[in-house]
Each structure stands twice: as C-alpha cells, then as structure tokens.
Amino acid sequence: MKTIKSARAMSSLARKLIASGETIGLVPTMGYLHEGHMSLVDIARKKSSTVVVTLFVNPTQFGPGEDFKNYPRNTRRDLQMLNRRGADYVFMPTVSAMYPKDYKTYVTVEGLTDSLEGKYRPGHFRGVTTIVTKLFNICRPDVAVFGQKDYQQVIVLRKMTTDLDFPIKFVIAPTVREKDGLAMSSRNSYFNDSQRTEAVCLYRGLQAARAAFRAGKTNPAFLAEQVQKTAKQICQTVVFDYVAVTDFDSLSPSKRAKKGDVLSVAARVHGVRLIDNIRL
Ligand code: AMP
Secondary structure (H helix, E strand, O other), X not given: OEEEOOHHHHHHHHHHHHHOOOOEEEEEEOOOOOHHHHHHXXXXXXXXXXXXXXXXXXXXXXXXXXXXXXXXXXXXXXXXXXXXXXXXXXXXXXXHHHOOOOOOOOXXXXXXXXXXXXXXXXXXXXXXXXXXXXXXXXXXXXXXXXXXXXXXXXXXXXXXXXXXXXXXXXXXXXXXXXXXXXXXXXXXXXXXXXXXXXXXXXXXXXXHHHHHHHOOOOOHHHHHHHHHHHHHHXXXXXXXXXXXXXXXXXXXXXXOOOOOOEEEEEEEEOOEEEEXXXXX
C-alpha cells in the first residue's frame, strides 16, 4: 500500500493507472476508521482492480461551533487497518493543499440540501459536494462507494455525480452496526462506557417505529413519536433535531409512510450529535 500526499502526485498516478487498464474504486473518508469504512473498501475491491482510499478531515463541511478541531484522528492506526484490508493507495492531502489561501470555488446541489441535515447544518453539504468533486477530479475513479449511514449525503452526491456528468458508478453501501445495533461512527469514540450503552437509543427507536409500520401504522407523526418515546426510555436526556419519513430517492416527506421509505433521525446523545436511518 502506498500513501500519497500531493494532489498532483495523486492525479498523475490516477492517469497512469487508467492508461495501464486499471479500474479505480474510490472510498472517501475522514479517517478514524472503523468496520463501516472497511466494508466500503471491500465493496470497492470487488468492483474495481485498484482501491484508493482518501483520508481527509474536510474543514468546509463543518459549521462554526462544530467538532472540526476535535474530530478524532489516528492516521497510523488508519493506515495499518487499510494495509491489512488490502487498499492499494491512500490519498491524504493537507488542508492547505486542498484549500489554499485564495480558494474560491464551491459546488452546490440545490433543493435536496435544504431539509433534514441541511436545515440543521447550513453549509455542510456545500463542503461535502465541493470536496467530493475535488476528489473525483484528482483520483478519477470508475466506481465510488459511500455509506447509507449518511443517507442524505448519498442522495445529494448521487445527484451531483449525475448532474455534473462524472463517468462514475455510484455505489451505496449498507450501514454496518455494532453488536447492539448502534451504527458505527467515528464520533462514537466521544462516549464513555455508560453513555455508549445508551447511544443505541436511536436505533432502538427506529426499530420500534418500523415494527409499528409493519403492524400497519403509516402516519409519519405517529412513527416519529415511537422513535422519540422508545429512545427516551433508554436515554432520558436525548435531544432530537428531527425524525423524518421520506421517499428514498427524492427526500420528499411522505404524507403516509410506504414500503421503501427512509426513517431518519438526528439527535444529541450525551452532547454527541448522531444520525441514523433505516428503510421501512
Ligand atoms: P466519514 O469518515 O464519516 O466521512 O465516512 C466515510 C464514508 O464511510 C461515508 O461514505 C460514510 O457514509 C461511510 N460510513 C460511515 N459510517 C458507516 C457505517 N456504520 N456503515 C457503512 N458506511 C459508513
């Protein structure tokens, strides 16, 4: 496995790989890797001959007062995990290389970024779409793999990929969970043991609502209430930003929940902002 730090070196490597007939599978990450990220590496491996993983904590997707500075980082461990998992290249640029002082260009996807996360994290998706565009242009992937854990992100990035004519196969990977059901996340490392135990509350809430849906309940407000009620039984102090039932592709709120819709949630659990979702 080889690590590459400069965009120019990564760009010329990608050109060489393509010229020699390789197909490139890209897995963009912010590091502090876990089994969720590793599952994306496995998928990229299956769908392409060369796997490029990027490690970059992208400052433009964090709002003021969010955790950019404190975001967990452990590059040594990340590189060991990727090496063992069979990644071929790791692109890990510096912030100043990606965003030099005179940086001026941003990519935005309209409409899809207004609701859910977009409402609570203004500017977040502009940062995500900008960095992913840059990574696409530098790494020239044939395939790019993203996790459904970040549901709105995959819908927004998939739309961007189509709208901007990137010749890239866009793959959505299922959410990998801990044994108790907590969606794996780098931010889970913020919890102490007792907080970590309660962090499963969101998933338990989603499961309770899905059980209600399967029993015939289709009113989104009722399902949202099931999520909140169940979660509060596990963690009394949980604070919700939103619970939503939306159409998978359009992100539009469902008047009546239907099979295939996404039930998504964002909440603060012991001060840590978590998101999760399941399909109905
Ligand atoms: P991040 O490092 O949080 O930016 O995530 C990098 C990629 O890994 C994104 O495409 C995420 O959606 C994906 N990812 C994060 N957590 C999980 C998980 N638990 N299961 C599957 N994919 C995940």
